[in-house]
Each structure stands twice: as C-alpha cells, then as structure tokens.
Amino acid sequence: MRSLAPAFPADQALPVWRADRIDLSAGAASAAHPTGFAALDAELPGGGWPAAGLTELLLAAPGGGELRLLAPLLAQGFEQAGNLLCIAPPFRPYAPALRALGWPLERLLLVTPESLADAVWAAEQGLRAGACAAVLWWQGEGRSSAAALATALRRLHLAAQEGACPLLALRPLAARVQSSPAPLRLALEPAAQGQLAVNIFKRRGAAMAEPLLLALPAAGLPACRVLRHVPVPTVLPAPSIAAVPLPEPADAVVCAASERIAA
Helix, strand or coil, rough: CCCCCCCCCCCCCCCCCEEEECCCHHHHCCCECCCCCCHHCCCCHHCEECCCCCEEEEEEECCCHHHHHHHHHHHHHHCCCCEEECCCCCCCCCHHHHHHHHCCCHHHHEECCCCEEEEEHHHHHHHCCEEEEEEEEEECCCCHHHHHHHHHHHHHHHHHHHHCCEEEEEEEHHHHHCCCCCCEEEEECHHHEEEEEEEEECCCCCEEEEEEEEEEECCCCCCCCCCCCCCCCCCCCCCCCCCCCCCHHHCCCCCCCCCCCCC
C-alpha cells in the first residue's frame, strides 16, 4: 500500500488570514505599490495600491482631488518608462498641474470614446499591451445599464490581472450600491482645508471605523498675478491728467482658465 505524505507538515506554520483583519501578508505586499500616504497604506491590503487588477474610486464629483491622490503611484509608474492611458476624462487635463505632479506629458495618452463599448475596448487594449503603467477610466453619468457595466468591469478586471497592470475606474458615488468585481473600492469626497476624505468600504478586511482625512499635494496651479499698485494723487493736476504708464509685460494678469481643473 502506497503511503501518502501529509500535504501540510505538522511543524509548518500555515498563514491564516482572518476576515476581521486587513491582509498585510508578504505575498500581498509584493503585489502592491505604496500610495505615498502612510495612513492610507496602513488601511490597504498589501500595504498599497494593487499592482494589477481593478480598483474603484467613487467620486462625489470629478476633479475633487482624485489625481492628486494617485500622483505618487502614477509618478512611480512613469519612472519605469510606462505610459498613462486616460479614458473619457470629464475635463481637459491641465498640463502645468500634471507636470508639477511628476507626469511627463509626452507619455500621457488620452482617449475620448463615444460609447461604453469603445471605452471598454480601449481600456482592454491598454491593459494587455504591456506598455502602460496604469489605465484610468472615468465612467461618467452614462445611460448604460447596471448589467452592462458589471459585465464590462469583470472583463476589464480579468484583462488587468492578465496584463499585470492596475486599472483605476473612477465612477460616480451613486455606484456604491451596485455590485462590482473590484476587490478594492474607495469613496472620495473633498473635505475642509483642501483635504480629501477617503472611505474604504470594500477590501479584504474589516470595514473602516471612519474615513481617513488626507492632505493632498499641491496641484501646481499658477498663482494669479496682479498689476503693481500705482498710487493716485488725491488732487489731480489741472487742466490735464497725466497718463499712468503701463506696467511691464512681466506684470500682466495671468490666471488659470475658468474651466474646472481635473487635478
């Protein structure tokens, strides 16, 4: 009779993950990238953003700080000579702010699809190409059914895992009540004093007691410049008024565009 060796020797300690604890095992940590925020790393399984697969960021409104939250991750990807594929961004990216966050603009790829099918196709190509550090997809307020979105997310999650590339889906906050294949889901809302409230409501571990308040890095927006003050005499000479010389060109008023900035 053939003897069988035990699959797990008695003297070998087995790594056991308890569902009420965050999974910070060495295996998970090797497949994660630091977020750049120590408090957030301590709350994420593996100690950072997943290096592959789907992660969802649910936004109260686009342009509320999601790109600054992701800035350390994406800047690290650029250091590895990867491209950043942005699909269906809701606003035109503001180049000076993105450059200040460490993003080489020559490796920023923008796609503006006309339908959900086009967006999913573009994301899948980027995830499987092996040339992207990350893929960002803004879902937006479309008319796609919940079933179609769920199918698309499962398809993209598989592509992100097979391509070893992180897919960051930026979706409306209302999508929180919908099921998703993403193993990690966060809700982001702007808070006072330029902070961002981060609530991790789905992860491999216990639910958060309260949202994190993170101080985001500056977006690098140019400060508005004003004309130099020219004192005006209280009594004007008569009969003519001397013309006030124009300021030098370096003192022209320069402000950021009035459109919303997506950083």
